[in-house]
Amino acid sequence: MSIELGHFALTLAFAIAAVSAVLGVMFWKRAEMVAGWLQQGAVLQFLLVAASFGALIQAFVTSDYSLKLAYDHANSAQPLIYKITAVWGNHEGSMVLWVLILVIMGAAVAAFGRNLPKDLLSLVLSLQSMLTASFIGFTLFTSNPFLRLSPAPFEGQDLNPVLQDIGLAIHPPLLYVGYVGFSIAFSFAIAALISGRIDAAWARWVRPWALVSWCFLTLGIAMGSYWAYYELGWGGWWFWDPVENASFMPWLSGTALLHSALVMEKRNALKIWTIFLSIITFSLSLLGTFMVRSGVLTSVHSFASDPTRGLVILSMLAVFIGGAFSLFALRVNSLRAGGLFAPISREGALILNNLFLATATVAVLVGTLYPLLLEALTGDTISVGAPFFNITFGAVMAPLLVVLPFGPFLAWKRGDFVAVAQRLAGAGALALFLTILGFALSGASISLAPLGLLLGFWVAFGALAELVDRAKFFRTDVMTSLRRLVGLPRTAWATALAHFGVGVTVLGIVAASAWQAEVITTVDTGQTLTINNYAVTFDGKDVEQGPNYVAQRGHFTIASPAEPTRTAIAERRTYTQSGMPTTEADIETYGFSQLYIQLGEPGPDGKTVVRLWYKPYVTLIWLGCLVMAGAGFLSLSYRRQRVGAPRPAQVRVAAE
Amino acid sequence: MVIFWSLALAVTAIASAALYYAGAARGVNAGQSDLDSPERRHLKAQLAEIEADRAIGRLGDEEAIAARAELAREALKLKSESGSKGGVEAGARRAVTLLSIAATAILAGLTYSVLGSPDMPARPLAERTEEIAAEKATEGLSLTDAVAKIEAQLAQTPDDIRGWTVIAPAYMQLGRYADAEKALRKVIAAEGPTADRETDLGEALMMEKGGDATGEPMDLFRSAAVRDPAHVRSRYYMAGELTRIGRFVEAEAAWASLLALSKGGEAWVANAEAGLAFARNKGVMPTDPATGTPGGSLPDQSAIEGMVEGLSSRLDTSGGTIEEWTRLVRSRLVLDQKDLAQKAYDAARAAFPDASVRTELDVLAADNGLVATK
Incomplete structure (x- = not known):
């Protein structure tokens, strides 16, 4: 019953969102007519989607395999935490999480937006509802998480072992808050284009949303990078994988958006930039969702590929992004020009920053989409690898870093x-x-x-x-x-x-x-390997039975000149239900540097393959991201009015 | 299904009421005059900021004056814009709200009736212990696996009495008598004693003590016999125990009263008659005096033999699980009836041609010199 009530709650949220979208667009000029409904509707959408998400979690936790989704992605032997995270460790459930965050954002606008002008608020809420209705519609009609099985099986398939990690509890929610949060800036931008209302007050309302999204996106990307680093077992932390790029592009343009919105709030300048970047950033978020969810890419993220889903997302993309840019083209001339400034000024520097970040975004976009488009048009598969990105991206970012201070x-x-x-x-x-x-x-x-x-x-x-x-x-x-x-x-x-x-x-x-230093070799028990002043001794292997896997564990002793000797355990797990193997590397942190030990396959001569990496100062990569997000x-947390005081000059210049 | 639709209707009604209240009933602009619009508040806050900046010297007088003039122009512009707005009739608002609510309810109902399965109940694993046991019986899920699965569920839902009821006989089959005792005690504590439950518990306790029913098991059998005047199993065990401990006078009476309950032809009757004769003869098997060192031919052995015969005839006539066949072969071997064990083994192999489910049985047979003939 609870599953079907959850299903009904999702359809009801869909209906409220759809009606809200229509109402807002029809009546925003007479906002008193619909503002109350729209605010209440946003809150109700949140409550209903939350209930629906709760119903999914309950079904997973109680191992209710009459829910097809639970049968496909969970197993009664999983630890509780992975039963919960399995809810979004798949396409359908992750769409519900996406929608949940979307409606949380909408409800937050409704709750905190009481000081917004009613027409702006109505337009924003109506646009959010339009997004919500589209995405719930997509979820319900092409990837319904509430499909049932009768008779219900007694045991579920397992969750992909790579995803059976605490990372799945953290990485997607953080990333989704980032992605979806930019929808608020998007809706505000469209609302501004429709209503023609765009000024410093507008920027003051938008900037916190962009900032929250940016912080979460930063954390989400950093978390994803660290997860890949420790779980995939070969010590890489960034692969220029299209899915990574999909999250990195909104981050780059979102960074530019933050800076533009700052100028706009303080100086009432860079309005067009800000609107443009708001649209671009959320469009890139949608594009990322499309690339990951449509199945055009195959990776650990694309849980299932289904051409119908791809087409539906693509047409949603076309409507939202195409519509937004058409509106932008039509209305951009009606925007009031912002404040004046000299080329060498804070405003000028921020425009330079925008240009560099936008160019970097384009470089990544081209490298990511070109192989996909080429394959779609000619059938040729090429791969654009790390060297392309390192050179083009590096070439754009280096000058930016030079002028940044x-x-x-x-x-x-x-x-x-x-x-x-x-x-x-x-x-x-x-x-x-x-x-x-x-x-x-x-x-x-x-x-x-x-x-x-x-x-x-x-x-x-x-x-x-x-x-x-x-x-x-x-x-x-x-x-x-x-x-x-x-x-x-x-x-x-x-x-x-x-x-x-x-x-x-x-x-x-x-x-x-x-x-970085690397040693890959076969070892006998008792043999010692040396890497960067660290002596790593292989103490032998044993087998351990986990809750839903069997692990081969390699035991190591690490002697370092500066610190006491440590023992380490690196594992290779085989998951019982799926038979899939994973590696659980042992990572020892010394200061900011890390020693990365991976247990390889048993060699033919009874020896064991061991891979060792020494990664100097590698943790700085993620610590830097934490500092940025912090x-x-x-x-x-600083909510005072921001007014940019101009430098005194000989000629008085009015702010307009 | 009716309950589901009532709940769904209730949810819709609550949501509609909330939307109606917000959309039509509550005044939207109550308490908000033009002088207090969001735009004006923003301008005021900026004005205050400019004053503050000027006070600490971050802003020169000239810029401050220019900025204030700019803000004043913005304020004038706002005033002229807001003055042109007309009010909205309450009637129109109510009409729009009601129409929207109707559209929402219809859209939600239609969408759900296309996609949903309102008649499907939730099936959490913890509530499906009986099904798992049935599954075990019909699809040959191994008993150990089934028990492990039910145990895992019971660990999460220790108050699931149906689970304990199902798992107790499985424990008995696996010879885990202490666990069976624990399960049965839980069932009795939760749902009260019945003649069958007391007898089951007595049986578990008796098996724990290697067949000795003195003390609590005997009390339980007595209580069960009192509870149900026609209860056979409890009386059977009581009679057997009295015979075992050599209280033949009472045993004779017990066997007799047990036999009085027979409607004829039950599997236990032969054993009960043998027990009665044995008790009358003060512990010597009357038909076979030669073997008769007292206690050498224990009556509880005959009781066991009776149970084995019962199992054998049931398996021969109506079939059973591989575990039951294995139990039969093991019992035959324990009773030193090697020929019968071989016969049972052959029958079991015929009933379960798939060797993969017979591992335990095949190992048992090989260990005891039984032959697997083609």
């Missing part, structure tokens, strides 16, 4: 580049010194790596330099500076921390890529 130093409206360069000289010198030091100590051969290090240090110290400068360190006594530092607005801290995080991630990427949340 300048941005926050430039004044609004008109800046003084030379003065800023002088103030950044200290950070530059420090970065250069540390790079030379690191290069000398590592003893590596001449390569691009030192330049990468220099860039990382430059961005990190350049970001901190802004705090140092604003606190007037070295220009007044230390105590005054410290007081000023503490007293700086949280936005200044957030900016500096976010940029610092970028630098940290760059350092991790450079170090882990350039100075900075985003810090900025979010």
Whole structure:
């Protein structure tokens, strides 16, 4: 019964969303007519979809295999946590999670949007409802999670073993909050285009949503990267896989959107950029959903491929993205122009930032879509590999990172580049010194790596330099500076921390890529391997019975010069129900660096294959992302009005 | 199905009421005048910010004046825009809301009736222990697997009495008497004693003590016999126990009263008659005095033989599971009836040609020198 009630709740939410969409579009000019309904409808959609999701969870947890979805993706021997996460470890369930987050966002707009103008609120809620209705409709009619089986089997198939990991509990929800959150910015942008209402107040309402989404997307991508790193068993943390790119593209354009919205809120400028980026970012989120869900890509993410689903998503994509851009083209001239500014100014720097990020997005987009389009048109399969992305993406990002520290130093409206360069000289010198030091100590051969290090240090110290400068360190006594530092607005801290995080991630990427060490060999029990000052001894193998798998466990002892000896266990598991193997690498963290031990197949001569990697400073990659997301949340906690004070000039310039 | 549709209707009704309240009944702009519109509030907040910035010197006087003038122009513009708006009739609002509610309910009902399966109940595994047991019987799911599955469910739902009821005889079959005792005690504690349940529990306790029914098992059999004046099994065990411990006078009476319950032809009658004769003869088998060291031909042995014969005839006539056949072969071997064991083994192989389900039986046969003839 609960399953069918959940099913009914989802259809009722679908109906409310569909009617809300129509109502809002028909009556937004007389918003008093429908605003109440739309707000209540958004809340009801949330309650109903939540109930429906709850019904799915209950069926999975109680091993109710009359639900086909549970039969296909769960097993009564699974630990409870994986019974729950199995709900979204498949196409149908993950669509319900997607919709759930969409309606949470809609309900949040309805709840927190009481201070929005009624017509804007009505349009936004109606557009959100349109998205909700489309996606519930897609879910119900092409991938219904509530299909039943009669007679009900007694035992379910298993969840893909790679997904039987705590990562599945965290990665998709984070990522979906990121993806779906940008729908709010999208709806606000469309509403602004329809109503012609776009000003600093609009930006103030949109920016928190974009910021929340961006923070979660950052965390989701970082989590996905770390999950792939520890679970797939070969120590890679980014593969330029189309699915990864699908999440990375909205992140790039979302980053640009954040910066644009900031300018718009503070200076009432960059309006067209902001609208454009809002549309682009959510379109890329939809495109990512299409690529992952349609089955055009085969990967661990595309749980099932079904051409019908692909076509339906593609047409939804065409309607939403095509409609949005047509509207943009029609209405863009009616937008009131924003504030004026000189090329060398904070606004100018942010436009440069947008251009670089947009170019990087296009580079990734081309590399991701080109093989798909080529295959669709000519049937040829080509693969665009990491070298393409590393070169094109690197070529765009490197100059951006070079100019990044300048941005926050430039004044609004008109800046003084030379003065800023002088103030950044200290950070530059420090970065250069540390790079030379690191290069000398590592003893590596001449390569691009030192330049990468220099860039990382430059961005990190350049970001901190802004705090140092604003606190007037070295220009007044230390105590005054410290007081000023503490007293700086949280936005200044957030900016500096976010940029610092970028630098940290760059350092991790450079170090882990350039100075990684690898040993792949067969070992006998008792044999010792040496990798970067670590002596790893293979102590033999045994077999352990898990709840729904059998594990071969390799035992290792690691001796390092600086730390006490550690023992490690790396596993190869075979899952009983599906017979699928997984590797559970052992990862030992030393400082910021990691030793990665993977147990391989048994060799023919009774020896065991062991793969060892030493990854210097690899954790910085994800720590940098955490810092970035943390900075985003810090900025979010600061809700004062943001007014960008222009630099005094000889000629008075009105803000319009 | 009726319950489902009533609940679905109730959900729809609640949602409709909430939508009606928000859409038509509640005033939307109550308490919000033009002077307090969101846009004006935003402008006021910006004005305050400009003043604050000027006070701490972040903003020059000239910029502050310019910015304030800009804000004032925005405010004027807002005022002229909002003045042109007309009100909305309450009647129109109500009509739109009611129409929308009707559209929503119809759309939801239609969609669900196309996609849904309103008559299908939920089937959580924990409530399906009986089915699992039946599955085991019909599809040859191994007894051990079935027990393990039911146990896993019972670990989550320890109050599922039906589960305990189903698992108890399975435990007895597997020889896990202590577990059977635990299961039966739970059943009796939850649902009260009956003659059958008390006898089952007594049997489990007796088997735990290797066939000794003194103490609690005997009390349980007595209680069962009192509870049901026509109860056979409890009386059978009582008579057997009295014979075993040598209280032949009482045993004779017990066997006699048991036989009085016979309608003729039951499998146990032959054993009961043998028991009666044995008790009358004060512990010596009357038909075969030569073997008769007292206690050498134990009456509970004859009781066991009777049960084995019963199992044998049932399996011969109506068939059974591979576990039951295995039990029969094992019993024959224990009773040192090797020929009969071989016969039972042959019959079992004929009944279960698939060797993969017979592993336990084949191992048992091979260990005891039985032959697998083609």
